[in-house]
Amino acid sequence: MSIIRTEDICKNFGDLQVLKNVNLTVNQGEVVVIIGPSGAGKSTLLRSLNTLETITSGKIFMEDKLFQRVERGEIREEMKKEEKKAALLEMGMVFQRFHLFPNMTVKQNVLAGPLYVQKIPKEEAEQRALSLLDKVGLLEKADAYPSHLSGGQQQRVAIARALAMQPKIMLFDEPTSALDPELVGEVLSVMKDLASQGMTMLCVTHEMGFAREVADRVVFMADGQILEEGTPEEIFQNPQTAKAKQFLASVL
Amino acid sequence: MNGMTRIVTWMPQLFKGAQTTIIITILSVAIGLFLSLFLALGKMSKHAVLNRLCSGYVFFFRGTPLLMQIYFIYFGLPQFHPALTIRSAFLAAMIAYTLNTAAYLAENIRAGIQSIDKGQFEAARTIGMTGAQTMRYVIIPQTVRRLIPPVGNEFIMVLKDVSLVAIIGLADLTKVTRAISSSSATALVYIPAMIIYLVITALFQLVFNKLEKKYSVYE
Numbered sequence: 001m002s003i004i005r006t007e008d009i010c011k012n013f014g015d016l017q018v019l020k021n022v023n024l025t026v027n028q029g030e031v032v033v034i035i036g037p038s039g040a041g042k043s044t045l046l047r048s049l050n051t052l053e054t055i056t057s058g059k060i061f062m063e064d065k066l067f068q069r070v071e072r073g074e075i076r077e078e079m080k081k082e083e084k085k086a087a088l089l090e091m092g093m094v095f096q097r098f099h100l101f102p103n104m105t106v107k108q109n110v111l112a113g114p115l116y117v118q119k120i121p122k123e124e125a126e127q128r129a130l131s132l133l134d135k136v137g138l139l140e141k142a143d144a145y146p147s148h149l150s151g152g153q154q155q156r157v158a159i160a161r162a163l164a165m166q167p168k169i170m171l172f173d174e175p176t177s178a179l180d181p182e183l184v185g186e187v188l189s190v191m192k193d194l195a196s197q198g199m200t201m202l203c204v205t206h207e208m209g210f211a212r213e214v215a216d217r218v219v220f221m222a223d224g225q226i227l228e229e230g231t232p233e234e235i236f237q238n239p240q241t242a243k244a245k246q247f248l249a250s251v252l
Numbered sequence: 253m254n255g256m257t258r259i260v261t262w263m264p265q266l267f268k269g270a271q272t273t274i275i276i277t278i279l280s281v282a283i284g285l286f287l288s289l290f291l292a293l294g295k296m297s298k299h300a301v302l303n304r305l306c307s308g309y310v311f312f313f314r315g316t317p318l319l320m321q322i323y324f325i326y327f328g329l330p331q332f333h334p335a336l337t338i339r340s341a342f343l344a345a346m347i348a349y350t351l352n353t354a355a356y357l358a359e360n361i362r363a364g365i366q367s368i369d370k371g372q373f374e375a376a377r378t379i380g381m382t383g384a385q386t387m388r389y390v391i392i393p394q395t396v397r398r399l400i401p402p403v404g405n406e407f408i409m410v411l412k413d414v415s416l417v418a419i420i421g422l423a424d425l426t427k428v429t430r431a432i433s434s435s436s437a438t439a440l441v442y443i444p445a446m447i448i449y450l451v452i453t454a455l456f457q458l459v460f461n462k463l464e465k466k467y468s469v470y471e
């Protein structure tokens with residue numbers, strides 16, 4: 001079963017076409033990594049999936065059900081409000097710049113969703129938060145404020161916060177790009193753990209090592225289009241397009 | 253009588269005046285703060301009528317002299333309709349200062365909310381928070397922290413603006429000082445009066461510095 005599928009989605013910012021007829025499928029349990037030069041539309045694609053951006057045209061399916069159909073910038077068909085809200089909660093999002101809530105402690109950040117949105121009892125939310133913090137190795141920081149954490153720690157909290165909503169898929173938007181080099185490893189290792197536990201993941205990243213090691217499928221994007229798609233071996237060892245060859249030569 | 257004894261004999265009157273000044277300041281800024289939150293949200297609202305109404309309000313109260321607003325509320329309104337008569341000068345002053353300070357505070361609140369990183373709204377949305385929940389749990393708490401300095405500033409501004417109430421017959425600290433000065437034919441009274449103003453200002457500053465510290469734990 002596919003968790004997310006897009007059909008010919010396009011996104012324009014004014015005259016600039018950032019996504020051109022993108023067809024992407026992410027199946028249950030799959031780890032898909034999107035790579036490509038900056039300005040390729042990778043982040044926009046991710047943000048379009050959870051409606052932080054509204055697509056200009058195309059269809060998005062969630063678990064094989066039509067989530068949204070857009071034509072010429074207008075939503076023509078959409079899930080019912082409650083269904084849509086539930087579908088959006090199936091997607092956890094991790095941002096490049098973490099976006100933790102600075103006014104809340106680490107624990108409060110993680111339990112905010114379960115407590116205020118899912119409205120589960122406070123003790124249960126707290127239990128869930130603490131066990132997730134344990135999972136990302138930050139239990140001892142539960143009562144600290146985000147500003148007292150390193151970038152790598154903040155990003156691990158952000159992952160725990162997204163996991164707290166028990167999503168079916170995790171979207172990672174360049175999760176290590178804002179980190180100092182020595183902090184990248186701890187975030188990647190949490191992501192690897194997640195992948196090995198069977199979480200469905202869609203990651204935009206510049207970490208080619210991670211893509212090679214963890215991805216089931218690598219998607220190469222340039223100029224708003226998916227140019228190549230395949231196993232890590234196929235993409236890294238035998239790229240077909242000139243753009244992919246050029247990009248890989250520059251990053252590897 | 254030497255200077256010191258004269259000052260001591262004036263003190264009860266000065267304190268009485270200072271009391272009026274402080275009460276009007278604190279009440280009008282406190283109520284104005286409450287009112288300004290709605291004005292700020294209205295000004296940011298996509299609802300066209302609400303938006304224009306709140307923007308117009310802010311434009312009017314910031315664009316006309318406070319002195320004229322006080323005159324208008326106390327002397328002007330009754331001439332439009334007797335039902336609009338406000339007999340108590342204190343109440344009229346309270347209304348004028350509250351409405352005026354709310355306009356200024358609304359701009360501060362709006363700027364405060366708009367200065368919050370867009371990522372905060374996005375992060376809240378991805379964990380399913382509604383707009384109201386985002387405001388309540390994420391945006392307002394962060395805005396409050398940023399609002400402490402401008403609100404403290406507003407208190408100090410209003411404290412001194414309250415000296416205008418003399419024109420509708422209220423005896424605030426400035427009015428009392430002037431009355432003593434003319435009846436005793438000396439300017440000496442200005443010195444303790446100004447010291448009282450400075451002490452009140454210092455107290456406000458102290459409170460707001462404390463608040464700022466308290467709300468800065470997470471920074």
